[in-house]
Amino acid sequence: MWFFARDPVRDFPFELSPEPPEGSSPGPWVLHRGRKKATGSPVSIFVYDVKPGSEEQTQVAKAAFKRLKTLRHPNILAYIDGLETEKCLHVVTEAVTPLGMYLKARVEAGGLKEQELSWGLHQIVKALSFLVNDCNLIHNNVCMAAVFVDRAGEWKLGGLDYMYSAQGNGGGPPRKGIPELEQYDPPELADSSGRAVREKWSADMWRLGCLIWEVFNGPLPRAAALRNPGKIPKSLVPHYCELVGANPKVRPNPARFLQNCRAPNGFMNNRFVETNLFLEEIQIKEPSEKQKFFQELSKSLDSFPEDFCRHKVLPQLLTAFEFGSAGAVVLTPLFKVGKFLSAEEYQQKIIPVVVKMFSSTDRAMRIRLLQQMEQFIQYLDEPTVNTQVFPHVVHGFLDTNPAIREQTVKSMLLLAPKLNETNLNVELMKHFARLQAKDDQGPIRCNTTVCLGKIGSYLSASTRHRVLTSAFSRATKDPFPPSRVAGVLGFAATHNLYSMSDCAHKILPVLCGLTVDPEKSVRDQAFKAIRSFLSKLESVSEDPTQLAEVEKDVHAASSPGVGGAAASWAGWAVTGMSSLTSKLIRAHPTTTPAETNAPQRSPPEGHPAPAPTSVPATPTTSSHWETQEEDKDTAEDSSPADRWDEEDWGSLEEAESVLAQQDDWSAKSQESQAGQVSHPDRKALESDWSSWEAEGSWNQGWQEPSSPVPLPEGTRLASEYNWGGNESNKGDPFAALSVRPSAQPRPDPDSWGEDNWEGLETESRQAKAELARKKREERRREMEAKRAEKKAAKGPMKLGARKLD
Secondary structure (H helix, E strand, C coil): CCCCCCHHHHCCCCECCCCCCCCECCCCEEEEEECCCCCCEEEEECCCEEECCCCCHHHHHHHHHHHHHHCCCCCEECEEEEEEEEEEEEECCEEEEEEHHHHHHHHCCCCCHHHHHHHHHHHHHHHHHHHHCCCCCCCCCCCCCHHECCCCCCCCCCHHHHCCCCCCCCCCCCCCCCCHHHCCHHHHCCCCCCCCCCCHHHHHHHHHHHHHHHHHHHHCCCCHHHHHHCCCCCCCCHHHHHHCCCCCHHHHCCCHHHHCCCCCCCCCCCCHHHHHHHCHHHHHHHHHHHHHHHHHHHHHHHHHHHHHHHHHHHHHHHHHHHHCHHHHHHHHHHHHHHHCCHHHHHHHHHHHHHHHHCCCCCCHHEEEHHHHHCHHHHHHHHHHHHHHHHHHHHHHHHHCCCHHHHHHHHHHHHHHHHHCCCHHHHHHHHHHHHHHHCCCCCHHHHHHHHHHHHHHCCHHHEEEEEEHHHHHHHHHCCCHHHHHHHHHHHHHHHHHHCHHHHHHHHHHHHHHHHHHHHCCHHHHHHHHHHHHHHHHHHHHHHHHHHHHHHHHCCCCCCHHHHHHHHHHHHCCCCCCCCHHHHHHHHHHHCCCCCCCCCCCCCCCCCCCCCCCCCCCCCCCCCHHCCCCCHHHHHHHHCCHHHHHHHCCCCHHHHHHHHHHHHHCCCHHHHHEEEEEEEEHHHHHHHHHHHHHHHHHHHHHHCCCCCCCCCCCCCCCCHHHHHCCCCCCCCCCCHHHHHCCCCCCCCHHHHHHHCCCCHHHHHHHHHHHHHHHHHHHHHHHHHHHHHHHHHHEEEEEEEECCCCCC
């Protein structure tokens, strides 16, 4: 039977990189790049080949192997694994680069900042302090070749080959036998008499002075060059001189040296060092200290090295969120550090945390995420957005905090291109309908209209046809002037999505009504939009063959390319409403979209319109929404809309009486100027939107405004006249638009001036107001009877109980 000996090198779980060695230290080791076979993670492998006749060097290498394996300190090279055979020694450590190579690469890449050097030297001195004061060991090999830098830019002390005990129980210092290392020996070692009085750390502190000189001036040519500080910073020169002084007795202890350099205006007293020291002790810091630290961290990240941010700050931020109580304050620095990551790293490290953050109930966390969404939205794929992000984001539409509602609306500009058919055309439109109809903050209603104008091109053709015209028409009747402007500009931003018939019959009548708006900014935008739509109509009238080209986008599927045009048309209010919203929230936390009595003045050119000052107004009741839908009362009694009837919302008789008295144009102008919006068109539109919300069906929502009052008897349409031209409608796309059925007999053409239109209009409004009042009274009595029946069936509520929606 044959037995084969296993090769320990082949079975070693690490392998050397085929690249050439990164360099060899003046000691016996050669540094190679390597990786772990199982995971592929990078490591550094120090290799020593045993050669015949080198027993002394082999003993030094084995001693270094043992020291590195037993010493554990954050500033000493971290040992991972090792292999010892008769032919070689392998020591596996964290992935590092020799300090000399690192400094050269940093200088070539754009320069090395002084704060990086201050922290690196701080780490080496701290490692020496640990060895001398805690372990009673003398390093005996401090030089450029004994220092290594990891991927985060942290300096690590290695080169433990010639270390010995300061107590002398292990014998004297080992003989180096390498000329390159002898120039770092202090002058007192050349004194064979041994009369020089020195401390145990004196020799290492001299070598530390040599290292400082090399860091700032390059390789040390000879010991005499230490007399000239060269490029060493002025704040460090006095302390450097103490290290290379001829009297070893006055050389400071490493701990004392750190204390001196950390004094006010000292070389190591800067924001970068303070940040690193805090991160090293972050686990034992108080929550209030962590909050303050993360709040101030983002201000400094721009001046910190990129590697430090990626490999040291980022893990601490992720840990603070995952296991700590840092909360929303980690978001700003987290996204700032995320800019340094590749797309793959961002997906692996940041996105899982961001997705988890969206499920948080912390309002500060949610609003920070919404505000900074543009920094990470490109890394979110569509399935993640639709299944893990959007379901949590939509809760912001129902939040009682206006700031969250507003930021949620704005975030839809970024999320809309990634939403699926259901989320975009059903769920999102449902929330937009409710916000535009019922939100008590004018700027939020305005921004809802703005957002709809910008994402209109992403909607399906059927949704666009059902939603856009009705939504923008409603916005033009809003009491908040910027909302009316947003409605006009919404029409303009989506002008290519309407048929010529809709432009003539639905859009232009709405825009023409705004030409007498009390706000000049609204009138100006209305005139611009009217001219734009008229030019399209006129061009098609002149050349009917252009109709197909003009209406090519009307029935087309969602086209993200059009979104850019809409954004350029409507880049007017989303960013401009933030300050307005905050002012409105602070000044008028209970502002409602109902009637206001204070007159409004046009704002100066270039400034946002101030929020209207509100006065307590009659709340809108479900009976108000349902005045034109009596046939649905029975079905809605058991619907969620009944919750509106559990409170005493008051009466609208006063508003109706005011409405009945407005029988001329001047009265209308004064009403609009005072913020009054309780006119029939607005009530009818609100009724349509409310009924959709109560029924839970899109067939009831975003309806067109209620049909106008039937024309008085004797009225003829302009299309029924012969204006003097040839009446040939062949090929004319407007021919079908000019035919309007009328149930009334045609009066004599000469009777235009004989009718009192003003009296008829006034009588019609008074009759409608009286009819509405009667219906409300009937509805109120019915609901009171129902409430009485419910209370009798359920019994009295307990004291302090509150009925939830």
